[in-house]
Amino acid sequence: MTAARIDGKAVAAALRGDVADAAAVFTDRTGRAPGLATVLVGEDPASAVYVRSKGKATGEAGMASFSHTLPDTISEAELLALVDQLNADDRVDGILVQLPLPAHIDANRVIAAIDPAKDVDGFHPVNAGRLATGLDGLVPCTPLGCLHLLKQQLGSLAGKDAVVIGRSNIVGKPMAMLLIGESATVTVAHSRTRDLPDVVRRADIVVAAVGRPEMIRGSWIKPGATVIDVGINRVPAAEEGKTRLVGDVAYDEAAEVASAITPVPGGVGPMTIAMLLRNTVVAAHRRAGLPDPEGL
């Protein structure tokens, strides 16, 4: 069997169209566009690329973008002061502080300083708690994008065996919460899990978020499983001096066994950005006291 390739880029483009429609309605009703503020500390070139592509996507969706680039010599207090300023700014509906932050800054303190109503990354403990307890809040973009792809592919997830590989606050834990919310039977595996290949072999749904290039092999995949690859790893390419992106899953091997699989690039990555825009337009509606836009 050759697996269907789940086209995250196309699904993300459709979602961005719906977000743009909702943003236009919001702008009409309130007289201002939904606004996203991004904060980048330091000059890491890969991080700068993400922030730029987010800024571009925001404009295309009819939203306002406020981007702040700070030197990596900035103090924690100065960064916290900027977050306070963005919390107080009524034009700003969403705040994204790009991670990782330099080592002298406590990322948990910065995340905790963001107004939970503007926390479009869904990283604030209040939003994590809401997700864990089934309350409405803002949900982390990458797991939300993975769930959207899974539901589009499978319909109901109820009763499916799902394995999430990775236990980060950003992907693994919220992914597990979302899958539980869909009534899947969820196993969270990680670096200390015993017999990982056997654990993965039981799964109808595999979400790989470990950050190790091509670690999950085709022989680990249950025939017919759906595989969502969150990994974005840059590795040396065949041609001297060049690099290419690979996921956490050995794509060609897994595609021979799975029924559907996301590619890297063009899978989960574009969904993350689309969900960031989605969360921003949802946050704008809630802050304005309007009902959530339908169908997002």
Ligand SMILES: Nc1nc(=O)c2c([nH]1)NC[C@@H]1CN(c3ccc(C(=O)N[C@@H](CCC(=O)O)C(=O)O)cc3)C=[N+]21
């Ligand atoms: N507070 C915070 N929130 C984040 O959501 C966040 C962050 N910090 N720090 C960095 C990571 C990384 N991240 C990506 C999003 C989209 C692609 C993406 O669209 N990738 C393209 C490929 C891009 C390329 O070709 O380089 C794809 O997979 O097709 C990648 C990476 C969000 N992050």
